[in-house]
Amino acid sequence: MKYLRYGEPGRERPGVLDDAGVIRDLGGRCDDLAGDALDPARLMALTGADLASLPAVDAGVRLGPCVAATRQFIGIGLNYADHAAETGMPIPQEPIVFNKAPGCMAGPNDAIPVPPGAAKVDWEVELALVIGRRAWQVEEADALGHLAGYCICNDVSERAWQLEGTGQWLKGKSAPGFGPLGPWLVTPDEVPDPLSLAMTLEVNGETMQSGSTATMIFSPAYLVSYLSRFMVLEPGDVITTGTPPGVGMARGRFLRPGDRVRARVAGLGEQVNEVT
Template structure:
């Protein structure tokens, strides 16, 4: 099952993509893909619906973020062994956590807007873990029971704002449009092995990142358990779990996004994104 949200920003409707790739409207069954709808038990009930019984959505509507009501957008830094090597950094002993503003969340194919003054905006394809049930001090063995599903996330970063302007990383991670999410939310039980998913990113048709979740250091179950020690995780919260090598900062010389660039990225089974880079007005 591939769950989506479609329509104009702020007015998205819930839907699903059937086995033939057709978009079907789910709004007769749920108001949105948020809150209690994301509980794994509620998602299991949605799976019993015959997609052919749902209204087909005509045309090619915009896809919005695949989950609504996100209260926390939590990111994990240096969580791929090969990316840590690329960055010349030691593998962390514990997860490096930082927050990305939820106002950065946008649709998977929306324009990527460079913030004013940006010179070092970078790309990062990441596996997103979407929380479906409140998690507080959960054991690792039970952590995935609290996960609604997985999605593709683009963790866009302005490296100068992140690393050269003092303070925490958040200011380089949180510009509007710096968190494209989706296209699909795939329920956890439909992802056979989230630890062996090929992931890729292209810039203007050229492969920049070509990796796999197999090189992830701290796995989703551990991350959910670990983070739940420090804060409760609520339905709709997103954990963006880090990126493989190939980011612009790691190139020789470094390479960053410019207006007019086209970024395409995806994770096998979770769908692809495409963004055109534009300058802030």
């Protein structure tokens, strides 16, 4: 299934996309796509077989981040072999872990604001994992059973804040609008192989990134297991898993107001964001 959240910022309602592409309201069955509602078994039970019985929603409605009440927004750096090569960095021997402040989360088509003082705002199309069941010390073989699903993330980054000065990644990853998520939370049954997904990102119609999750160094299952060695992962936590080559930093090009960014991951939809 493809779950989503729609409505004005801060007042989103849960919904689901039916086979005809119509948004159906889930507000009568759960308060939001958060907490216990994200448990894989409960999530699948929200809809049942008869989606047509759920109220239809206007097609032009705003979509919000596809998950709510996120406690941790965790990023993985240099997790694509071809991206590591373009940066001139060695392939990591273990995952590089950083955080994005959850306050950076935005809807899949919301604007990306350039913060005051920012000069090197960059793009990164990524596959994101959404935790659905509490994970602590889980084995890799069991790790994907803890997922509510997958979605697109654009891990927007301000490179000067991330890498220059004191070089703290959190500072460069966390401004408002720096974490568009969605459009959908896609359940794992619709993504049988998360390591075979084509992904692209365009700026003003020009392809900047074109890659595949097949070049990931550490798989989604490994990442969930690895992170659960050091911290408890709770329902609603987001793990964004790295990006293929073609980022602005490698090209010497960064986002400016007026740019239009389009990010796609096969089976997970697309995001279109204006830079403001």
